[in-house]
Amino acid sequence: MMKEHLLVIFPHPDDEALGCSGTIASYTSRGIPVTYVCLTLGEMGRNMGNPFFANRETLPAIRKKELENACEHMGINDLRLFGIRDKTVEFEDEEELAIRIKDVIEEIKPSLILTFYPGYGVHPDHNACAAAVIRAVETVAQKNRPTVYCVAVAKNSVEVLGEPDVTNDVAEYLDQKLAAIASHQSQFHAISKKAEKDPKVRERFTKERFWTYQF
Numbered sequence: 001m002m003k004e005h006l007l008v009i010f011p012h013p014d015d016e017a018l019g020c021s022g023t024i025a026s027y028t029s030r031g032i033p034v035t036y037v038c039l040t041l042g043e044m045g046r047n048m049g050n051p052f053f054a055n056r057e058t059l060p061a062i063r064k065k066e067l068e069n070a071c072e073h074m075g076i077n078d079l080r081l082f083g084i085r086d087k088t089v090e091f092e093d094e095e096e097l098a099i100r101i102k103d104v105i106e107e108i109k110p111s112l113i114l115t116f117y118p119g120y121g122v123h124p125d126h127n128a129c130a131a132a133v134i135r136a137v138e139t140v141a142q143k144n145r146p147t148v149y150c151v152a153v154a155k156n157s158v159e160v161l162g163e164p165d166v167t168n169d170v171a172e173y174l175d176q177k178l179a180a181i182a183s184h185q186s187q188f189h190a191i192s193k194k195a196e197k198d199p200k201v202r203e204r205f206t207k208e209r210f211w212t213y214q215f
């Protein structure tokens with residue numbers, strides 16, 4: 001059996017928080033190593049905190065620190081920053097990016113990858129990231145190929161892709177998930193506050209849904 005190792009690949013710090021952080025915590029809590037590849041620092045983000053505590057110059061360092069804090073709450077100790085400029089992932093050479101991702105895959109031999117569903121990520125960076133991940137995984141020999149769980153956020157996701165085939169109940173890891181979300185203070189102040197007050201929001205956070213990518 002393949003040794004378990006989870007590889008998380010997203011373009012922005014915070015992409016992991018709402019849809020995956022409970023699942024990630026469920027892996028780290030079982031002692032399964034998790035590597036997180038984050039392509040950018042989200043430095044073009046429009047949110048500067050509420051009240052503002054960031055500006056265009058300080059945002060990258062702030063978001064890096066927020067991501068490191070989130071990783072700590074999720075139990076991730078292998079964070080890799082690819083240093084691509086935010087909002088330009090879609091202009092990266094897809095093959096080059098796929099090769100960088102493939103290098104990580106060959107190094108850590110993940111059993112499972114979490115990323116966006118190509119075409120259903122809404123943001124162009126999300127779709128470009130997902131497309132490069134799929135391209136990289138396609139080149140792995142079938143017997144060694146990791147499973148890929150995709151997060152689909154487009155409104156028509158269920159209509160087109162059907163219901164997600166994986167639903168993880170992460171209630172047990174909700175505290176870690178809320179802490180990971182709250183770590184991204186510059187971006188998630190409002191939702192974080194809302195979750196504190198509204199049990200319905202917390203209830204929603206206990207389910208994380210994925211579509212397994214069919215190669």
Ligand SMILES: [Zn+2]
Nearest residue numbers: 011012015123
């Ligand atoms: Zn994003």
